[in-house]
Each structure stands twice: as C-alpha cells, then as structure tokens.
Amino acid sequence: MGKISREEIKEKVMELVRKQITINRVGAGFNVDIEEASDLYSDLGFDSVELMDFVAELEKGFCIAIDANDFLNIKTIKQLIDKLDSLMGN
Amino acid sequence: MNRWQYPKKEFVYVKRVLIKQTNAFGNVYFSNYLEWQGEARESLLLEHPNYKELFSQSNNLLMITHSIYNRFIKSAFFGMHINMHITSSLIQKYSFVLNFHFFDSKNELISAGWQKICFFDNSKNVFIPIPDIVLDLVEPIKKE
Numbered sequence: 001m002g003k004i005s006r007e008e009i010k011e012k013v014m015e016l017v018r019k020q021i022t023i024n025r026v027g028a029g030f031n032v033d034i035e036e037a038s039d040l041y042s043d044l045g046f047d048s049v050e051l052m053d054f055v056a057e058l059e060k061g062f063c064i065a066i067d068a069n070d071f072l073n074i075k076t077i078k079q080l081i082d083k084l085d086s087l088m089g090n
Numbered sequence: 091m092n093r094w095q096y097p098k099k100e101f102v103y104v105k106r107v108l109i110k111q112t113n114a115f116g117n118v119y120f121s122n123y124l125e126w127q128g129e130a131r132e133s134l135l136l137e138h139p140n141y142k143e144l145f146s147q148s149n150n151l152l153m154i155t156h157s158i159y160n161r162f163i164k165s166a167f168f169g170m171h172i173n174m175h176i177t178s179s180l181i182q183k184y185s186f187v188l189n190f191h192f193f194d195s196k197n198e199l200i201s202a203g204w205q206k207i208c209f210f211d212n213s214k215n216v217f218i219p220i221p222d223i224v225l226d227l228v229e230p231i232k233k234e
Contacts, residue, residue, distance in 0.1 A: 023180050049156060049184055049208045052217050056183035 006085045009062075010036070013081050016061050020054045021045060036078040058084070093222070094139055096230040101137070101176040103130035109168050118166040123201050124158060127190050130174045131205065134188075134227055144223050150213035151221070156185060160203030164194070171195050178228040183219050184208055186228050 004012075017034055021044050040046040046054065055068045064087060074080050105126055113119040135141050144151065166172060173193045180187040185208040192201040211218045220228075 023182070047156075049154075049217050052184040053182040 003090070004088060006081065006090060009084050009088065010081050012061055013058075013077065013084065016054070016057050017044065017077065020050065020057060023053070024050045034077065036076065036081065038077045039075055040077070040080070041075065062088070064088070094226055096134075096137060096227045098230065099177075100231050101130070101134045101227075103133050103174040103176065105129070105172045105174065107166055107168050107170045107172065112168050116167055120160070120162060123160045123162070123192065123203065126172070126174060126192075127158065127160065127188075127203060127205060130176055130190065131188060131207075134176060135224075138223050138227055140223055144221060150211055151218070152210040152212055154208050154210055156206040156208050158203065158205045160190070160201060162201050164198065164200040166192075166194065166200050172200070173197075177231050177233040179204075179233045180206075181220070181225075181228060181232060184217050186220060186224075188228070189233060 014034055021034075024045055024047075034044065038044055040051065051071065052068055055066055055071050058064075059066050062084065066087070071080070071083065074083060103126075107118055111118055111122045135144065138144075143149070144153075171194070173195075175191045175193065177189045177191075178186055179189055185206055188205045188207065190201075190203045190205075191199060194200050209218050209221060209224075210216070
C-alpha cells in the first residue's frame with residue numbers, strides 16, 4: 001500500500017470501527033456516533049478479545065503487520081489513528 | 091494431505107424434554123436452553139476425529155464463552171423432541187459466533203440464540219487465533 005494521508009487513515013479507521021462494533025454487539029444492535037475522541041472501551045464497547053480481532057482487521061485493511069501488544073495502551077480513536085499514521089511512516 | 095472438515099452445512103443436535111427441565115407451569119425453564127447450547131456445542135466439537143487434541147491438558151488452551159444470548163419464542167413441554175440447528179457466523183481471527191435455532195417436531199421455531207467464543211493460552215496469558223481443529227468444524231457450517 002502506498003503512502004496515505006492521516007485523513008485517509010482516519011476514514012478507513014472509522015469504516016473498520018463501525019464494522020467491528022456491529023460485530024462486537026452480535027444481534028443486539030448498536031448505534032453510536034464515532035468521533036476521534038471516542039473511547040474504544042467505554043464509548044464503543046470494545047473489550048480485549050474484540051480489540052485483538054480489530055487489530056487483525058486493521059492489518060488486512062492497511063496491508064501492514066501490527067504487533068497487537070502495541071495497541072494495548074490505546075484508548076481512543078485519535079490515538080489509534082495517530083499510531084497507524086506513525087506505523088505508515090508519516 | 092487434505093485437512094478433515096465437517097462434512098455438512100449445519101450441525102443438528104436433538105434433545106427430548108424431561109420433567110426436571112420444566113417449571114411450575116409445565117414449560118421448559120429458560121436456563122435449560124443455555125445448558126442445551128453448551129451440550130450442542132460440545133457435541134459439535136466431538137465430531138472432529140482429533141477433538142482430544144483440543145482438550146489436552148498439556149496445551150494450556152482455554153475455550154472461553156465470551157457472550158451468550160437466547161430468546162424464547164414458543165413454549166416447550168415434557169416429552170417434546172427439540173431439534174437444535176447450529177451454524178456459525180462472524181468468524182474473525184480470534185473469535186467466532188455459533189448460532190442456535192431450536193425447532194419442535196413440526197419444524198416450528200421455539201427458541202433462538204448465539205454464543206461468541208474465543209481461545210486463550212493460559213501459559214502465556216494471551217488470546218490466540220481460533221485453533222485449526224475448531225475452524226475445521228465452524229467454517230463448513232458458516233451461515234451465508
């Protein structure tokens with residue numbers, strides 16, 4: 001994957017988060033506004049195994065290898081985008 | 091060498107309702123459906139010729155029920171045969187979902203639910219990808 005801007009990373013992350021939180025809340029329905037300030041755990045309902053699945057989807061979505069342990073301290077969408085931005089060499 | 095895979099598109103597990111599974115009103119008491127989900131899940135795992143590898147004490151593997159849900163549509167009573175149809179969905183790297191549909195002998199839906207399952211390595215304290223033995227069972231029964 002070629003160099004992509006932070007804005008493109010953000011758009012892709014939002015799309016993957018929306019997909020993942022639907023999966024996270026199987027059958028229950030889950031409607032939430034996602035912003036950069038959104039907390040993955042308290043706002044979006046992620047837990048540890050869901051984060052692992054999400055990191056696997058990020059790897060596929062961005063075609064990069066990610067060490068899931070690097071993401072254990074990430075709490076917000078903004079931190080996630082910034083981390084990916086740095087991993088993509090921006 | 092081809093890997094063994096479950097040969098059908100869904101797994102069917104049959105229960106017959108016993109008196110001890112009914113409540114004061116004669117209906118099947120709700121908690122039995124959760125117990126039957128567990129029984130059906132184990133029966134599915136036993137279908138794999140190498141199922142013992144999954145439960146070997148030496149591999150430090152824990153199968154975790156992350157979440158479970160069941161809804162109740164029609165009453166069931168003592169003596170009824172209940173056919174549980176199991177399919178899978180939302181198969182990701184670290185977790186998958188099993189879907190349970192309970193039918194009576196007239197093929198009417200009486201209950202439905204799901205479980206989300208993941209796996210943990212107790213020795214390393216980390217979640218691990220779904221083991222191949224489990225994928226052999228859940229991929230063929232994935233609901234399209």
